Amino acid sequence: MRVRLAEKRDVDRLLELMRGLARFEEYIDDFAVTRESVLEHGFGDDRLFTALVAEEDGDLVGMAVVYTIPWTYTLRPKVVLKELFVEEAARNSGAGKALMAAVRSHAESIGATELIWTVMDGNRAAEGFYRSLGASPDLKWHNWSLNLDAKAPRAR
Known part of the structure; x- marks a missing residue:
């Protein structure tokens, strides 16, 4: 298992x-991400995100x-950490742990104080995985969202 920065290829x-x-x-x-948007926002000098990939036998898993x-x-x-995903066939191969180790290394390399993410409600497998890495839920904060596309009352 090899983890590296994603490249345009x-x-x-x-x-x-x-x-x-x-x-x-x-x-x-609702998925609107396109090849062009990944290229625009994930690569180059003004990128909005960094992607790391786990590679096994030449395939990204x-x-x-x-x-x-x-x-x-x-x-x-x-x-x-916005997204972490390992294909089902590659789960329990060490890909998730390798990706998380690379994310942690990246965070430490820029002097970050914290690595944060959300877990979908009911995803017990993910919760167990993250706990195995020493992480714990942040009980002080709850995620909130405001759908800006929906008709909602505005604050006055």
């Missing part, structure tokens, strides 16, 4: 892995997509 396979996660988390009908919050109250960055 990986875009099509990376997009397949992103779609795999969208199917697993049941938002495939997993991915981690992260972005950085440049600074917070500590005046140091935080790294947000």
Whole structure:
């Protein structure tokens, strides 16, 4: 198992892995990511995210997509793990652990104080996996969202 930064040549396979996660988390009908958007936002000087890929026998079997919050109250960055996905056939192969180790190394290399992510409600396998790495849920904070496409009352 080898983990490395995704390269432009990986875009099509990376997009397949992103779609795999969208199917697993049941938002495939809303999935709007395209090859062009991955190229635009994931590569180059002004990229919005960094993608790491797990490669086994020449095939990409997993991915981690992260972005950085440049600074917070500590005046140091935080790294947000936006997506972690390993194809079903490659689960329990060490790909997830290798990806998380690479994400952690990336976060440490930029002086981040914290690595944060969310877990889909009811995904006990993911919770167990993250606990095995020494992570724990943040009981102080709850995720909230505001759908800006929906008709909702505005604050006055």
